[in-house]
Amino acid sequence: xxxxxxxxxxxxxxxxxxxxxxxxxxxxxxxxxxxxxxxxxxxxxxxxxxxxxxxxxxxxxxxxxxxxxxxxxxxxxxxxxxxxxxxxxxxxxxxxxxxxxxxxxxxxxxxxxxxxxxxxxxxxxxxxxxxxxxxxxxxxxxxxxxxxxxxxxxxxxxxxxxxxxxxxxxxxxxxxxxxxxxxxxxxxxxxxxxxxxxxxxxxxxxxxxxxxxxxxxxxxxxxxxxxxxxxxxxxxxxxxxxxxxxxxxxxxxxxxxxxxxxxxxxxxxxxxxxxxxxxxxxxxxxxxxxxxxxxxxxxxxxxxxxxxxxxxxxxxxxxxxxxxxxxxxxxxxxxxxxxxxxxxxxxxxxxxxxxxxxxxxxxxxxxxxxxxxxxxxxxxxxxxxxxxxxxxxxxxxxxxxxxxxxxxxxxxxxxxxxxxxxxxxxxxxxxxxxxxxxxxxxxxxxxxxxxxxxxxxxxxxxxxxxxxxxxxxxxxxxxxxxxxxxxxxxxxxxxxxxxxxxxxxxxxxxxxxxxxxxxxxxxxxxxxxxxxxxxxxxxxxxxxxxxxxxxxxxxxxxxxxxxxxxxxxxxxxxxxxxxxxxxxxxxxxxxxxxxxxxxxxxxxxxxxxxxxxxxxxxxxxxxxxxxxxxxxxxxxxxxxxxxxxxxxxxxxxxxxxxxxxxxxxxxxxxxxxxxxxxxxxxxxxxxxxxxxxxxxxxxxxxxxxxxxxxxxxxxxxxxxxxxxxxxxxxxxxxxxxxxxxxxxxxxxxxxxxxxxxxxxxxxxxxxxxxxxxxxxxxxxxxxxxxxxxxxxxxxxxxxxxxxxxxxxxxxxxxxxxxxxxxxxx
Numbered sequence: 001x002x003x004x005x006x007x008x009x010x011x012x013x014x015x016x017x018x019x020x021x022x023x024x025x026x027x028x029x030x031x032x033x034x035x036x037x038x039x040x041x042x043x044x045x046x047x048x049x050x051x052x053x054x055x056x057x058x059x060x061x062x063x064x065x066x067x068x069x070x071x072x073x074x075x076x077x078x079x080x081x082x083x084x085x086x087x088x089x090x091x092x093x094x095x096x097x098x099x100x101x102x103x104x105x106x107x108x109x110x111x112x113x114x115x116x117x118x119x120x121x122x123x124x125x126x127x128x129x130x131x132x133x134x135x136x137x138x139x140x141x142x143x144x145x146x147x148x149x150x151x152x153x154x155x156x157x158x159x160x161x162x163x164x165x166x167x168x169x170x171x172x173x174x175x176x177x178x179x180x181x182x183x184x185x186x187x188x189x190x191x192x193x194x195x196x197x198x199x200x201x202x203x204x205x206x207x208x209x210x211x212x213x214x215x216x217x218x219x220x221x222x223x224x225x226x227x228x229x230x231x232x233x234x235x236x237x238x239x240x241x242x243x244x245x246x247x248x249x250x251x252x253x254x255x256x257x258x259x260x261x262x263x264x265x266x267x268x269x270x271x272x273x274x275x276x277x278x279x280x281x282x283x284x285x286x287x288x289x290x291x292x293x294x295x296x297x298x299x300x301x302x303x304x305x306x307x308x309x310x311x312x313x314x315x316x317x318x319x320x321x322x323x324x325x326x327x328x329x330x331x332x333x334x335x336x337x338x339x340x341x342x343x344x345x346x347x348x349x350x351x352x353x354x355x356x357x358x359x360x361x362x363x364x365x366x367x368x369x370x371x372x373x374x375x376x377x378x379x380x381x382x383x384x385x386x387x388x389x390x391x392x393x394x395x396x397x398x399x400x401x402x403x404x405x406x407x408x409x410x411x412x413x414x415x416x417x418x419x420x421x422x423x424x425x426x427x428x429x430x431x432x433x434x435x436x437x438x439x440x441x442x443x444x445x446x447x448x449x450x451x452x453x454x455x456x457x458x459x460x461x462x463x464x465x466x467x468x469x470x471x472x473x474x475x476x477x478x479x480x481x482x483x484x485x486x487x488x489x490x491x492x493x494x495x496x497x498x499x500x501x502x503x504x505x506x507x508x509x510x511x512x513x514x515x516x517x518x519x520x521x522x523x524x525x526x527x528x529x530x531x532x533x534x535x536x537x538x539x540x541x542x543x544x545x546x547x548x549x550x551x552x553x554x555x556x557x558x559x560x561x562x563x564x565x566x567x568x569x570x571x572x573x574x575x576x577x578x579x580x581x582x583x584x585x586x587x588x589x590x591x592x593x594x595x596x597x598x599x600x601x602x603x604x605x606x607x608x609x610x611x612x613x614x615x616x617x618x619x620x621x622x623x624x625x626x627x628x629x630x631x632x633x634x635x636x637x638x639x640x641x642x643x644x645x646x647x648x649x650x651x652x653x654x655x656x657x658x659x660x661x662x663x664x665x666x667x668x669x670x671x672x673x674x675x676x677x678x679x680x681x682x683x684x685x686x687x688x689x690x691x692x693x694x695x696x697x698x699x700x701x702x703x704x705x706x707x708x709x710x711x712x713x714x715x716x717x718x719x720x721x722x723x724x725x726x727x728x729x730x731x732x733x734x735x736x737x738x739x740x741x742x743x744x745x746x747x748x749x750x751x752x753x754x755x756x757x758x759x760x761x762x763x764x765x766x767x768x769x770x771x772x773x774x775x776x777x778x779x780x781x782x783x784x785x786x787x788x789x790x791x792x793x794x795x796x797x798x799x800x801x802x803x804x805x806x807x808x809x810x811x812x813x814x815x816x817x818x819x820x821x822x823x824x825x
Contacts, residue, residue, distance in 0.1 A: 003079060003199075004069065005060045009182060012369050013069035017060055019199055025058050025185050032187035033594070039137045052591075054135050057184045062130075062143045063153060064179030076179040078207040080146045081129070082153045083183055086166050087139040108133050108190070111140050115192050119164055123193060126160060131193040135184045140192075143183070146207050153179070153207060252305035255680050257295045260346050262306040266292065269340060270308055281310045285317065289324045290799055291337040297679055300325040334800045368729040370396070371722055377707045377715075379403060379614055380722075383442060386601040390590040391438055393729060397587035398439035400424045400700060400726075401507065401559035402446050405483065406618040407706030408505035408557060412658045414698055415667065420660070421537050422505065422703040424696070425560045427513065429569055430589035435598050436511070436563035443509055443561075445611060447484060449619045452627055453650060454482045456634050460646075463639050481650060483507060487516045492550040494530070495540070499554040502652055504622065506558050513564030517572045528578060534558040535583040560584075569737065576745060581738045582692045585730050614707060621706070624651040658705050660698065666720055667694050670727060684746040685739035689731055697727040764793070765802060765813075774809040 004014035005021070015021075025031060038053040062083050064076030111133050119128070119142075127145035134141050142160075150156050161167055255262050266288070276284035288307050296302040300321035309317060333341065341347040370392040373385035380399055387395040404422035414420040430436055457480035464478050479500045487510035498506060510516035533540045534556035541553030564572075573581050592598070603611070619627070629646065637645050671694050678687035704719045705711055711719075767780050777790050786793075794811060797803045803811040 002065055003060065003062060004065045005058055005185070006182065007058055009055050009057070009059045009184075014061055014065070015069065019196065022060070022185075026188045026191060028187075031057060031185060032189070035135050035186050035190065037594075038135050042136055050136075054184060056591075057135060057186075059182035059184050061180070062183055063181055078153075078179065080207055081143055082146060082156045082207070083181060084142045084144070084157055084160060084166070085134065085139060086142075087134075087136075107138050112192055115140065120193060122164070123195075126163060128193065129195045129198045130191075132186050133190040133192065135186055141183060143198075151207070156207070248301070249305045251676075251680075252302050255296070255302055255306065257682060258346060262292070262296060262302070265295075265341075265346055266307050268344065269337075272340060276310060281312055282316075282320075285310060285312060286320055286324070287801065289321055291334050293325055294333045294337070295341075298325050299679070302679075335802070336800065368393075368725060368732060371725050375718060376722060377704045377718060378610055379446070379707055382603060382607040382611055386603060386607075387438075388598040388600065390592065390595075391435070391598055391600070394428045394438070394587050394589050395442075396726065397426045397585060398428055398442055398561060399446075400703070401426050401561045402442055403706070404699065404703050405505045405507040405559045406446060406450070406615075406622075407703045408503075408559075409622050409653060409655055410658050410702050410706055411655045412660045412698070412702050414695060415664045419537055420695075420698050420702060421557060422699050422706075423535060423537060423557070423559060424699060425531070425535060425584045427562045427564065427569065427584055427586050428589065429513075429564050429566055429586060430592065432565055434589050434592040436589065438598070438600065439509075439561065439563065446615060447507075448615060449627060450483050452631055452634075453623070454484050455631050456646060457482050457650075459634060460642060463642060481652075484509075488518070491530075495542070495550040495552075495554055498556060498558070499552070501557070503555065503557055503655070504652055507561070508558070509561045511563055513562050513568040513572050516560070516562050528580065530556060531558070531560075532579050532583065573738070576738060576741050581734075581742070582689060585696060586733045586737045587729070588733065588736075617709065618706065621656070622653060624653055658702055660701055662716060663698070663701050663720060663723070666724065667697055667727075670694065670697075670724060674731065683735075683739070683743065685735050685742040686731070688742065689734045689739075693727050693731045693734065696730055697723045700726050765797070768813075771806065771810070771812040773811075 003017040005017040005025070006014055034053050034056045038050050038057075041047075041053065042050040061079075062081050063079060065079055066076050070076075115131055119131070122128075123131075127147040128142055129145055130141075130143040132141055133139070144156070144160060146156055148156065148159060150159065253261075253263055257265060269288070269291075273284075285307070289303050292303055292307060296306070300318070303321045303325065304318060307317075338347070370384070373381045376384055380396060380403075383399060384392050384395050401424035404424045407422050410422060412420040428436055428439065457478075460478050461480050461482075479496075481500050481502070481504075482497055483501065483504065483506055485494065485497060485506045485508045487508055508516070530540050537555065537557060539553050539555050542551055569586070573584075634646055671690055674686060674690040677683070678690065701719050701723050704715075704722065708715050764777070764780055764786060768776055774790055777793065780786075781788075781790070781793075794803065797811075798805075801814060804814055806812050
């Protein structure tokens with residue numbers, strides 16, 4: 001029988017779990033240590049740290065598996081085994097506890113005692129093959145073979161619990177009926193019962209497919225929750241078959257607002273208003289669309305999917321939804337609908353998952369598989385294959401700005417028609433002492449020839465400065481090109497070197513983020529504005545000049561690699577509105593606390609040769625003159641003969657234009673997928689960051705063209721897969737670092753805008769008499785400082801049901817009591 005497991009719960013794909021692998025896992029010292037740490041923190045009441053250590057454990061999949069290792073429910077097939085969790089056994093612990101040790105040890109001893117006395121005698125009869133104490137130390141996990149003709153996992157679980165009377169020992173976890181359910185692996189000391197015929201092929205296979213069982217239940221649940229929304233009908237799709245459109249509607253029905261299903265809100269709102277009579281259905285539906293468009297992103301398909309149909313034909317409802325949402329400008333939430341949302345708690349975000357589940361979900365969200373080295377472009381392939389597992393993604397993010405600098409002779413046109421270059425602002429972060437300096441050898445190896453040119457240029461510049469006499473000597477300024485810029489430099493120096501590089505990227509590396517930020521403020525300058533411009537390859541200029549300033553305009557081309565701690569990132573990116581958080585990419589090194597020292601393999605001869613050939617190709621494609629000397633030879637040249645003996649003034653070659661039009665459809669498809677996810681989750685950060693990330697994907701694809709002498713169809717396929725994986729990781733890490741703060745900012749701005757608009761309109765409405773005319777409105781608008789045209793104000797009130805017309809430029813309030821209803825200021 002085939003089982004699978006995850007090395008960590010955050011992995012996306014499962015690996016085969018054989019008998020040998022299981023025995024190796026339960027004997028692993030790291031597993032035992034992490035279990036002990038988890039229990040220690042749980043006993044201390046620190047559930048967050050407990051969850052973090054628990055998530056570091058391997059996880060077995062006993063109930064369902066898939067040949068490709070995918071964990072999606074619809075792809076899993078039953079293993080003919082099932083699993084039971086009995087939690088919180090400490091509640092039934094006799095008093096006093098079992099002899100000796102801590103309370104946690106007492107619970108574990110009690111669990112073993114219960115199993116030995118009550119369960120083990122019947123293990124063979126009931127098909128039990130494995131039992132162990134859970135990572136918490138307070139639960140019992142049982143894995144059993146299906147031996148009855150029950151069609152579902154749930155029925156097997158209920159039968160075994162009843163047979164053994166397990167419910168009296170703790171809480172029975174019914175969630176184990178899910179075929180994708182994971183079981184954290186524990187150490188050998190926690191294994192109570194284990195039979196080696198676990199992998200034998202069973203003769204009895206009664207369990208059905210997981211997808212059929214769970215899918216039917218979900219479908220019934222969604223139908224009952226949506227009430228009248230089930231009558232949306234079958235309509236023709238604009239971009240595919242009717243079946244495809246029905247699938248799209250099914251997805252849209254799961255859309256939420258602040259964590260609540262829109263279908264749930266619609267059902268409750270209809271119950272509050274009362275269902276319409278036969279002749280009122282069109283007007284009632286029109287009002288629902290007008291109200292809900294403000295919380296459904298003004299998308300007609302979303303409204304069509306989530307709102308009840310009241311028996312109206314599909315084409316009529318489509319027409320109403322399209323007509324009302326035709327205006328791309330969203331109105332604020334209508335007043336009565338706003339009070340409904342607020343009174344029912346929908347306007348406030350509610351926590352609907354436990355802290356532990358949320359942390360596990362966040363960790364899953366932030367992990368993307370590293371492409372296997374054979375599927376990576378050159379240079380990436382060599383360095384990543386030598387990096388330990390926890391450093392493979394950081395290695396890719398560290399290499400990107402280095403390679404981007406060396407391939408800056410490449411140019412392309414992005415999807416939006418603007419210039420695309422190989423620009424990367426990347427930060428590798430981890431707690432102190434985690435090995436962030438691993439990227440220094442990459443810089444030394446890949447900038448080997450560039451450093452020779454920079455050193456010679458620096459010597460020529462030093463000679464000029466020593467010989468400088470007065471302003472007349474300024475005309476002899478050599479304007480040397482230096483590609484590697486120190487983290488601490490003055491603003492004039494930075495701009496002058498940017499000008500002298502004539503469109504080729506400069507590169508800066510800083511081992512601490514704080515060092516770079518302090519350096520960017522040297523000589524009274526702050527490069528925040530320049531960095532924003534540099535990311536977009538725009539022009540930055542100054543119109544004032546003195547002896548120590550730069551005057552003029554220069555186009556910015558710059559690559560940055562920084563390393564630092566999470567605390568440094570928090571300090572340096574406190575202002576999340578200045579655009580810097582969307583321009584920098586972040587990649588963490590996984591927690592190295594109490595871990596073995598990471599060992600980087602040495603490059604073999606073949607790998608070194610491959611890297612050196614690419615470095616030589618970069619130099620030949622960038623400069624017209626080859627290097628025919630070393631730094632040591634240049635240092636021995638006499639200062640007076642330096643100009644004649646050393647070719648210090650290098651001439652850049654012309655840029656190479658690359659056509660990336662073949663890649664744009666793949667990036668557009670990825671962006672649409674992320675837009676869909678952002679809409680369903682109402683995640684402003686994902687919506688904003690996906691655009692920046694897609695552009696980073698284009699830059700990475702362009703840089704990859706500089707890693708082969710010739711790019712064919714095979715290389716394009718490698719580039720495409722690599723770029724998609726990089727974008728997934730980049731977007732997930734951006735959201736992990738700044739997603740929550742950015743969403744809070746956007747929600748806060750929306751609340752302020754809503755309060756401002758509703759406050760003005762509410763004040764104006766409240767001050768008017770029960771019957772009023774145009775002059776009454778104009779007089780009060782002038783006093784309240786409202787400048788909207790009267791016809792616009794009245795039109796909104798009519799749509800929202802506040803007023804009705806009684807004559808030419810005369811109206812009356814529909815419900816006079818509303819004038820006493822005050823919005824919370």
